[in-house]
Amino acid sequence: MTVQPEALKSSGQNSKMRSKKVDSPWRSAFRRLLKNKFAITAFIVLIFMFLFSFVGPYFSPYKDAKISVRDQYKPPSAEHWLGTDQLGRDVVLRLMEAGQISLLVGLAATGIIVLIGVTVGLLAGFYGGWIDTILMRFADIMYAIPTLPLLITFGAILSDLKFPPDQRIYLIMFVIGVISWMGLSRLVRSQILSLKEQEFMLATEALGLSDRRKIFSHLLPNVVPIIIVSGTLGVAGAILLESSLSFLGLGVIPPTPSWGQMLSSANNMIDFAKRPWLWIPPGVAILITVVSINVIGDGLRDALDPKMKR
Amino acid sequence: MSQKALVEFKDLHTEFYTEAGVVKAVSGVSFQIRPGETVCVVGESGSGKSVTALSLMRLLANNAKIVKGEIIFDGRDVLKLKPHEMRRLRGNEIGMIFQEPMTSLNPVLTVGEQIMEPIIEHRMFSKREARKYAIELIEMVGIPRAHEIVDAYPHELSGGMRQRIMIAIALSCEPKLIIADEPTTALDVTIQAQILDLLRKLKSEKNVALMLITHDLGVVAEMADYVVVMYGGRVVEEGKVMEVFKNPRHPYTEGLLKAKPIIGERKERLYTIPGQVPSPLNLPLYCHFADRCPYVMPVCKEQYPDTFIDADGHKVACWLHAEGARA
Amino acid sequence: MNETLLEVSHLKTYFPIRAGLFRRVVGHVKAVDDISFVLPKGRTLSVVGESGSGKTTVGRTILRLTDITDGEVKFKGVNIHKLKKHELRKLRPKMQMVFQDPYSSLNPRMKVGTAIGEALLEHGLATKQDVREKVEGALVKSGLEAVHYDRYPHEFSGGQRQRVGIARALVLNPEFMILDEPVSALDVSIQAQILNLLVDLREQMGLTYLFISHDLSVVEYISDDVAVMYLGTIVEHAGRDELFDHPLHPYTQALLSAAPIPDPTLKRERIILKGDIPSPANPPRGCRFHTRCPYAEARCREEVPQLRDMGGGHLVACHFAG
Numbered sequence: 001m002t003v004q005p006e007a008l009k010s011s012g013q014n015s016k017m018r019s020k021k022v023d024s025p026w027r028s029a030f031r032r033l034l035k036n037k038f039a040i041t042a043f044i045v046l047i048f049m050f051l052f053s054f055v056g057p058y059f060s061p062y063k064d065a066k067i068s069v070r071d072q073y074k075p076p077s078a079e080h081w082l083g084t085d086q087l088g089r090d091v092v093l094r095l096m097e098a099g100q101i102s103l104l105v106g107l108a109a110t111g112i113i114v115l116i117g118v119t120v121g122l123l124a125g126f127y128g129g130w131i132d133t134i135l136m137r138f139a140d141i142m143y144a145i146p147t148l149p150l151l152i153t154f155g156a157i158l159s160d161l162k163f164p165p166d167q168r169i170y171l172i173m174f175v176i177g178v179i180s181w182m183g184l185s186r187l188v189r190s191q192i193l194s195l196k197e198q199e200f201m202l203a204t205e206a207l208g209l210s211d212r213r214k215i216f217s218h219l220l221p222n223v224v225p226i227i228i229v230s231g232t233l234g235v236a237g238a239i240l241l242e243s244s245l246s247f248l249g250l251g252v253i254p255p256t257p258s259w260g261q262m263l264s265s266a267n268n269m270i271d272f273a274k275r276p277w278l279w280i281p282p283g284v285a286i287l288i289t290v291v292s293i294n295v296i297g298d299g300l301r302d303a304l305d306p307k308m309k310r
Numbered sequence: 311m312s313q314k315a316l317v318e319f320k321d322l323h324t325e326f327y328t329e330a331g332v333v334k335a336v337s338g339v340s341f342q343i344r345p346g347e348t349v350c351v352v353g354e355s356g357s358g359k360s361v362t363a364l365s366l367m368r369l370l371a372n373n374a375k376i377v378k379g380e381i382i383f384d385g386r387d388v389l390k391l392k393p394h395e396m397r398r399l400r401g402n403e404i405g406m407i408f409q410e411p412m413t414s415l416n417p418v419l420t421v422g423e424q425i426m427e428p429i430i431e432h433r434m435f436s437k438r439e440a441r442k443y444a445i446e447l448i449e450m451v452g453i454p455r456a457h458e459i460v461d462a463y464p465h466e467l468s469g470g471m472r473q474r475i476m477i478a479i480a481l482s483c484e485p486k487l488i489i490a491d492e493p494t495t496a497l498d499v500t501i502q503a504q505i506l507d508l509l510r511k512l513k514s515e516k517n518v519a520l521m522l523i524t525h526d527l528g529v530v531a532e533m534a535d536y537v538v539v540m541y542g543g544r545v546v547e548e549g550k551v552m553e554v555f556k557n558p559r560h561p562y563t564e565g566l567l568k569a570k571p572i573i574g575e576r577k578e579r580l581y582t583i584p585g586q587v588p589s590p591l592n593l594p595l596y597c598h599f600a601d602r603c604p605y606v607m608p609v610c611k612e613q614y615p616d617t618f619i620d621a622d623g624h625k626v627a628c629w630l631h632a633e634g635a636r637a
Numbered sequence: 638m639n640e641t642l643l644e645v646s647h648l649k650t651y652f653p654i655r656a657g658l659f660r661r662v663v664g665h666v667k668a669v670d671d672i673s674f675v676l677p678k679g680r681t682l683s684v685v686g687e688s689g690s691g692k693t694t695v696g697r698t699i700l701r702l703t704d705i706t707d708g709e710v711k712f713k714g715v716n717i718h719k720l721k722k723h724e725l726r727k728l729r730p731k732m733q734m735v736f737q738d739p740y741s742s743l744n745p746r747m748k749v750g751t752a753i754g755e756a757l758l759e760h761g762l763a764t765k766q767d768v769r770e771k772v773e774g775a776l777v778k779s780g781l782e783a784v785h786y787d788r789y790p791h792e793f794s795g796g797q798r799q800r801v802g803i804a805r806a807l808v809l810n811p812e813f814m815i816l817d818e819p820v821s822a823l824d825v826s827i828q829a830q831i832l833n834l835l836v837d838l839r840e841q842m843g844l845t846y847l848f849i850s851h852d853l854s855v856v857e858y859i860s861d862d863v864a865v866m867y868l869g870t871i872v873e874h875a876g877r878d879e880l881f882d883h884p885l886h887p888y889t890q891a892l893l894s895a896a897p898i899p900d901p902t903l904k905r906e907r908i909i910l911k912g913d914i915p916s917p918a919n920p921p922r923g924c925r926f927h928t929r930c931p932y933a934e935a936r937c938r939e940e941v942p943q944l945r946d947m948g949g950g951h952l953v954a955c956h957f958a959g
Binding site for chain 1: 697700702725726727728729730733734736737738741742743744745746747748752755756759760788789791792802805809
């Protein structure tokens with residue numbers, strides 16, 4: 001049994017009032033985040049993954065399109081640290097380029113999720129009534145669509161249409177975003193509903209503020225923390241979804257690389273058993289990236305909403 | 311008045327460790343509760359009144375620690391008891407009533423089950439005996455149709471009824487002490503009157519001691535034999551209720567009594583204590599009330615006052631009452 | 638002098654109770670059920686009641702923060718609930734509200750100065766250049782300091798937050814303020830500060846207050862007139878001195894006798910009401926108070942008592958009063 005001492009409810013005003021610096025909720029959240037060693041470590045690891053993927057290729061002695069059948073399936077060596085693949089390409093360079101695609105897909109898809117999810121959640125929560133009913137029923141329908149069959153069909157159609165592989169990734173980002181926004185919209189909506197019950201929202205009405213001001217100055221800043229947290233976790237989810245799709249051959253297809261697509265080389269017995277350098281590195285890259293993002297997300301949640309910790 | 315104390319707080323210090331730093335919620339609290347006596351602990355938010363009671367029950371949050379002092383209950387040092395001895399004490403020898411009647415009962419158990427629980431646990435009643443006794447208890451706390459209510463769930467009862475059930479649970483093992491932490495703060499005025507009336511009646515019937523924690527001086531005047539006034543984690547004044555109300559010796563007590571509007575007085579203007587209730591973070595080493603006190607003297611900002619006792623046993627921690635001061 | 642500022646007639650606010658799969662309306666909570674009163678300019682009327690009495694809903698319906706079910710609310714002759722949305726917004730600065738909970742009535746992510754100033758800008762009552770000056774003026778008037786402009790709510794104590802809430806209302810230069818339990822969440826030593834501030838502001842700005850509270854001692858201090866509510870209706874309405882000296886309704890008498898008084902020497906004969914407050918979803922027939930009234934008779938169970946003038950504007954809704 002935990003008892004919140006009455007002492008703490010009103011703690012700290014006097015000391016804070018004396019300090020000159022403005023102590024905004026954002027600043028104190030940032031301070032709490034800096035104290036979280038796990039999150040900081042994860043953040044550094046993630047930065048490293050980005051640098052590895054986007055800056056790494058400039059330091060590689062190999063060129064991306066260089067195919068050399070002579071060099072195929074070389075095990076790790078001083079020349080090729082992680083060996084070469086079936087077309088004789090350097091796996092380290094391949095991993096970097098794949099990282100660019102995977103991280104970009106993750107970020108862009110999350111951007112779409114946040115855009116749709118927040119808009120729908122805000123409108124539904126704020127206006128209520130029939131707007132709420134229509135938007136939320138629409139979200140329910142989207143939820144009810146079985147994702148995998150849809151994506152398999154979609155992937156097949158794209159292949160049939162001979163859609164250019166390099167443009168395919170944009171479609172993948174878009175599709176992942178469009179099928180994944182519902183969770184966030186529900187979260188935002190329920191947050192808005194509980195904020196509307198707070199007296200400061202009643203005050204905005206009593207003060208005669210416009211809807212625009214109510215939404216953008218009062219509601220939005222108070223849902224930003226959950227948007228940040230669930231957006232962060234969403235990047236990890238999108239990266240995983242892209243990997244699964246590409247592994248199944250439905251997402252990014254060769255010659256465009258992605259971590260998931262590299263993993264698909266493990267789907268035959270010989271590569272799996274005899275050439276682990278082909279599938280362990282992308283697997284580890286996905287693992288490290290997703291775990292770091294999740295740790296950062298948890299850290300952000302603790303920092304932005306300290307009440308939830310207990 | 312030399313009756314042996316039932317509870318004795320001796321120089322209790324309780325601290326909380328928070329992000330913002332160490333909160334000295336209670337520092338150096340000492341007072342006694344005698345058998346059958348009602349002691350009201352009065353204070354505002356952050357005064358440490360609830361933490362004092364929770365220290366006695368050892369129900370503090372994980373980030374809290376009792377760093378110094380003793381709490382003697384019926385001859386034993388509560389702070390040295392083993393967990394299983396502590397469990398025997400809670401519910402069996404000390405009953406507790408909380409502020410929020412809405413959340414202090416478990417919503418998925420009937421009220422009968424919740425009353426029976428401690429009886430079966432502590433007093434080895436059989437289930438049938440316990441149920442019979444539970445119905446008696448429900449009748450005793452003034453709820454009609456007790457044999458129906460015993461099978462009701464908490465959500466079917468009003469706030470006042472739930473608080474009565476809490477009292478029934480607290481009384482079920484015939485404790486020597488009941489701790490009531492703001493038991494009527496969440497209730498309406500007419501319901502508060504019922505509950506206070508009930509507490510008074512049961513207390514005299516059962517001869518149980520009552521430690522009543524409240525911020526409401528009206529409740530204190532109605533209930534207390536003895537008053538302990540807390541401010542900033544310390545006891546600033548204590549004495550018999552008549553003494554404290556008729557002749558408040560600490561400027562804070564005096565200010566509180568003057569600041570409260572009283573029905574029938576119709577003052578033109580209320581007396582106010584300036585400033586804010588102090589944060590328990592970074593309390594000064596000198597008198598905590600000095601910054602708000604109308605009688606502040608240089609010594610008040612140098613040193614925390616000693617406790618001075620007058621002939622009636624009325625204690626006050628204020629330099630005004632040091633020998634020769636105010637003269 | 639006796640110009641009417643607010644006229645409430647036959648105000649009813651019902652909230653639908655919905656149940657079942659299709660959220661059908663299965664009944665109504667009659668939060669406010671036919672109340673009328675007139676509030677002259679410059680006076681303070683207190684609405685007193687316990688939980689479920691509908692006192693908060695009265696305040697919110699008057700300001701049209703809640704929709705009205707029936708009746709009308711006229712502010713300076715204008716029927717508030719007939720106004721178009723933009724007309725209502727234009728009128729809002731004139732009627733303001735101070736809320737009960739100092740912790741939830743301020744946006745935690747907005748600087749106090751911005752929160753006070755935004756309505757000024759929105760209504761064109763200040764320009765970007767002079768808004769800060771006006772807000773700082775309101776802060777000082779409310780007993781805070783100009784430097785508090787850039788602070789966030791969590792840096793303030795409960796009493797200071799309530800002052801911010803007051804500054805936010807009075808910066809708009811209102812004529813009428815609804816104070817919904819403005820001191821009940823505050824510590825005793827802070828309550829007196831806020832009450833005195835409200836009295837000072839009333840004098841300086843010629844404000845008219847509707848003061849909502851459950852605490853009779855506070856009501857007695859601040860009011861000119863008092864209306865006592867029970868389960869959505871007014872049971873007694875009179876001048877302050879008249880009501881406190883000669884309470885006529887048994888409920889008012891019980892409320893007065895139940896209020897704890899900080900004087901241990903006082904030995905009173907208390908009226909302790911039996912039972913609980915009935916649910917406003919299903920109020921008793923006849924006189925709503927009959928289930929708890931020590932004087933109830935057969936007639937009270939059948940016939941609804943109407944407010945009667947017992948002389949000098951002392952209104953009471955009881956068959957046996959007088």
